[in-house]
Amino acid sequence: MMDEKLEAMRSATGGLALRLIGVMTLAILPLALISFYQTAQVMKESDNLSETVLLDRTERAASRERELIQSALGAAKALAETEIxxxxxxxxxxxxxxxxxxxxxxxxxxxxxxxxxxxxCASAMNDETLRIGRDMFSKIQQSNGDAEFWSNTSSGPQAALSLAVPVGPVAERQGYVWISIPYALANTLLQNNTSDVDLVIFDATGAPLAADFTEEELFAFLPQGRSLNDFVQPQRQLYTGLNQQGEKRQFAVVPIMEDQAFVMGSWEPEDVAPFPLMGRVMALYFPLLMWGVGILVAYFGTHRLVIRHIQRLRVWMRLYAAGRSEVSSARLDNAPEELEAVAQAFRDMAQRLSNQERQRAEDLTEKTILLKEVHHRVKNNLQLICSIMNMQVRNARSDEAKRLLRRVQERVMALAAVHRYLYTARKLSMVRADLLLEDIISQMVVVGGMDSAKSRVKISTNFAPIEITPEQSVPLSLMVTEAVTNAIKYCGARQDGAGWISLVLSDLGQDEVCFSIVNSKGEPLNASAADEPSLGRSLIQSFASQLQGRIEVEDLPERYGIHVTFGIMFDNEEDDEEAA
Structure with a gap:
């Protein structure tokens, strides 16, 4: 599980796709920075050019009005020179x-x-336009400029755009030359210039002088939060904002008479781009779009040419690791030459490994057959020895000779049982101890070691299904044979006249096994045999030592038991495989 998580982390952080994105980012980053800089410069120049164009358009729109005012101003100044x-x-x-x-x-x-x-004096002394308000005349007197402008928007012949030019120096002021322009004419000149711009002319105090709309529409014309007086400046200005009606407009202010009269044009902002995403945003973020498109093209191109073929190779490897070794017919779909060479190398390697594995399996089968044949021949030879010894037992005249021959015969049959099991077993590396011991006990009954006492001794077995190595099976079989023989030899009867022997093979866990044999104590069932000197105890200790086991003797008034605990000694090859 931990390995899978680490592999997932490595795949997430070091995948070809992420590395490709990083490389493409580093490759495009300088171009993107240059493009951003150049685009910003171009946009700045475009804005400056756009401002200049709007200001020029405003100035051109008011050109006729400016010529009219300049003409009237020039005439007034000329008259002021004739003061005498x-x-x-x-x-x-x-x-x-x-x-x-x-x-x-x-x-x-x-x-x-x-x-x-x-x-x-005047052009017509009875003209109603000769009337001028006291406030307006005070304003004219206080003016320090070359001329003073004012507008009378009342209906009738009084509606006019007027200007007054002082006569004489300020200290010796003699009077003023006054010229009026019909208000209708001033408005008409503004209206006839262009239809996509609203114009208003105002003086240095922010008072409107002429406009191409009515006085009621002037309030809606002005920008929100600002007045005409805010735009009284000597330089040309451009302002973008909302008018009083909440409409977005562009306002261009151009002086038409230096520090005396100004014209403001109101334009509807032009949408340069035909679509919302084209224009300034598109120009600024085009490098980012180029980076994204490059990443997509590179990713899908790499996936098509590399990644999908690598994934197929990985599937082949997993199938081969799972045991499906037939990959010789597997082919990549239109792969590049380099990847096809890798795939061919993998197929060749898999074919060689498959041939080696097949040869190894054939060799192992042959060796297994030969080894089983060896066990079969050894088993037959041991059985032949047992048959010869059985003939010797029948021909022996003394009981002592018969018992000694039978003891030897039991030991030989125990060895034969091991070879018979290995001959018939499918797995030669491990031996089922429970089946082996059951076979040995049954043979001891058949051969005669226990037949004479069978009617007087009750034998019970409880063998757990435990596997041991073949090297351990021989000393275990011989130890069990000697232990059973000694148990029969020294088994005693209880008050009811019956004896018992219990054989147990138990799994203690952690690859430890315990063999226990317990027999009843009492009146000896075979008194003559019990008095004979015994070699069995020495052999039991010797076989237990070969098993590297511990012997525990249980000697109680009613029973006697031997408990041998030993560990399963696995082969080194199996240990190496488990470690791997």
């Missing part, structure tokens, strides 16, 4: 002013005001 004529001869002054108005229909009235505000 206006001061000395009123008739001459009236004639000059009448000639000016009749000669240029752009003017509705021309007059000369004295320093006290009296009309000394």
């Amino acid at each position: 004529v206006m001061a000395e001869d009123a008739n001459l002054c009236n004639g000059v002013l009448q000639s000016l108005v009749k000669g240029d229909n752009s003017y509705s009235m021309a007059g000369y005001l004295t320093a006290s505000g009296r009309v000394a």
